[in-house]
Amino acid sequence: MIRQYLKFRKTITIACVLSLLFLIFLILTKNKNSNSSELTRHHKRLDDDFQDIGYREFDEIPKKEIYVLGEKKEIKMELSNTVEDSTKRELREVKAKVEQLEKKIAFLEGRIPQKYPEVQYLGYKERKRILVTGGAGFVGSHLVDVLMIQGHEVIVVDNFFTGRKRNIEHWFGHRNFELIHHDIVNPLFVEADEIYHLASPASPPHYMQNPVKTIKTNTLGTINMLGLARRVGAKILIASTSEVYGDPMVHPQPESYWGHVNPIGPRACYDEGKRVSETLAYSYAKQEKVSVRVARIFNTYGPRMHVSDGRVVSNFIMQALQNLTITVYGNGKQTRSFCYVSDLVDGLLALMASSYSLPVNIGNPVEHTIEEFAVIIKNLVPGCRSTVATGAAVEDDPQRRRPDITLAKKELHWSPKVSLQDGLQRTIDYFKEELSRTTFYNNQTYIDFKVKTSH
Numbered sequence: 001m002i003r004q005y006l007k008f009r010k011t012i013t014i015a016c017v018l019s020l021l022f023l024i025f026l027i028l029t030k031n032k033n034s035n036s037s038e039l040t041r042h043h044k045r046l047d048d049d050f051q052d053i054g055y056r057e058f059d060e061i062p063k064k065e066i067y068v069l070g071e072k073k074e075i076k077m078e079l080s081n082t083v084e085d086s087t088k089r090e091l092r093e094v095k096a097k098v099e100q101l102e103k104k105i106a107f108l109e110g111r112i113p114q115k116y117p118e119v120q121y122l123g124y125k126e127r128k129r130i131l132v133t134g135g136a137g138f139v140g141s142h143l144v145d146v147l148m149i150q151g152h153e154v155i156v157v158d159n160f161f162t163g164r165k166r167n168i169e170h171w172f173g174h175r176n177f178e179l180i181h182h183d184i185v186n187p188l189f190v191e192a193d194e195i196y197h198l199a200s201p202a203s204p205p206h207y208m209q210n211p212v213k214t215i216k217t218n219t220l221g222t223i224n225m226l227g228l229a230r231r232v233g234a235k236i237l238i239a240s241t242s243e244v245y246g247d248p249m250v251h252p253q254p255e256s257y258w259g260h261v262n263p264i265g266p267r268a269c270y271d272e273g274k275r276v277s278e279t280l281a282y283s284y285a286k287q288e289k290v291s292v293r294v295a296r297i298f299n300t301y302g303p304r305m306h307v308s309d310g311r312v313v314s315n316f317i318m319q320a321l322q323n324l325t326i327t328v329y330g331n332g333k334q335t336r337s338f339c340y341v342s343d344l345v346d347g348l349l350a351l352m353a354s355s356y357s358l359p360v361n362i363g364n365p366v367e368h369t370i371e372e373f374a375v376i377i378k379n380l381v382p383g384c385r386s387t388v389a390t391g392a393a394v395e396d397d398p399q400r401r402r403p404d405i406t407l408a409k410k411e412l413h414w415s416p417k418v419s420l421q422d423g424l425q426r427t428i429d430y431f432k433e434e435l436s437r438t439t440f441y442n443n444q445t446y447i448d449f450k451v452k453t454s455h
């Protein structure tokens with residue numbers, strides 16, 4: 001048995017070696033197959049990813065042939081280059097869109113009106129802080145516009161009894177502009193270099209409506225403003241009126257005329273109120289060394305008068321625009337001289353800037369009867385079918401009024417520039433606009449007005 005084993009020993013060894021070699025071969029073959037399928041799976045994943053990216057972002061899908069064993073690294077690099085290109089392309093597209101939007105915004109901004117009227121820049125030495133009482137009113141708001149445009153800091157004080165926010169709303173939020181809702185009958189503490197004291201109702205029906213308030217505004221209010229001027233060392237301009245001449249016995253009226261006023265009549269609250277204002281101004285000037293200016297303002301008209309202001313210009317224009325009867329109070333033979341608001345503002349500025357401290361008339365000396373004036377307005381409104389009617393006269397109505405402006409010409413080098421025709425045309429355009437804004441209009445300012453004759 002042992003002898004037989006030894007005989008086949010060599011054969012058995014050879015068979016074992018061959019089996020072992022076969023086994024090794026089998027193992028190697030298996031490994032190779034598994035590596036290859038793993039790579040295939042990997043390729044498949046990459047392929048899917050590229051398909052996905054290509055579908056969304058790329059123009060060309062990377063070629064499949066490049067996925068061969070041993071080139072894995074290179075494939076990855078190409079992949080990252082392609083992603084980089086895609087990001088750059090995305091950025092370019094976004095940039096183009098932003099540029100497009102910027103152009104659109106610039107175009108739209110061009111269509112929005114500039115927020116504020118353009119104002120000049122003044123250095124700190126020239127720039128003044130200017131207080132305007134009654135700055136939301138008809139005259140006050142025009143003055144505020146000029147002061148703002150000149151580049152000053154403007155503080156408006158108004159109790160909105162007759163003033164309106166609308167007149168100054170175009171300055172709201174401007175860094176040079178401040179609005180204080182305040183009644184100057186109460187003291188006010190602000191800093192100012194100059195004060196334009198314009199606060200007071202100015203239309204006869206308005207100032208007659210609350211006579212005590214009118215007197216308080218022109219006496220207590222003026223004392224408060226003069227006191228403020230004294231405390232802060234400001235120059236102050238008092239807005240007085242042609243009404244200080246009352247129903248004048250001298251014609252035209254020079255500043256030297258003392259007037260003819262009924263101290264207990266319906267107009268006295270205003271006429272006497274303004275006369276006391278003047279007296280207070282010169283008392284503060286004499287006793288407290290306050291630098292005062294006094295403007296005697298004659299009849300003024302222009303845009304921003306209220307549709308129901310009640311004065312002759314607004315009444316006649318509103319009546320003419322609506323083909324209503326033009327209501328002349330009395331026989332219409334009384335006279336007035338009308339000054340356009342921009343001329344008045346120029347006069348006030350010239351007076352404040354001057355060294356002349358006595359009262360100065362600011363008005364337009366072109367005089368018309370009220371009857372003539374009604375016809376002038378009627379003719380300026382195209383297609384107007386209004387009739388002109390005379391009615392009951394107003395108590396204490398001044399019969400003649402025309403400013404002597406010799407002093408203003410000499411001391412202020414000022415005289416009015418706007419003709420009645422031009423000024424009225426601008427005012428008519430304004431009221432047309434107002435009418436189209438609102439259907440409301442209360443024409444019955446003097447409620448007891450009775451039509452007597454029509455012609």
Ligand SMILES: O=c1ccn([C@@H]2O[C@H](COP(=O)(O)OP(=O)(O)O[C@H]3OC[C@@H](O)[C@H](O)[C@H]3O)[C@@H](O)[C@H]2O)c(=O)[nH]1
Binds near residue numbers: 242243299
């Ligand atoms: O509808 C009207 C309104 C007024 N009038 C007359 O037109 C004339 C002017 O009257 P207004 O009411 O416009 O103004 P007044 O001249 O009476 O007062 C004005 O004077 C100067 C300013 O300082 C003041 O703003 C204001 O008091 C008056 O004779 C008045 O009776 C009419 O005939 N019809």
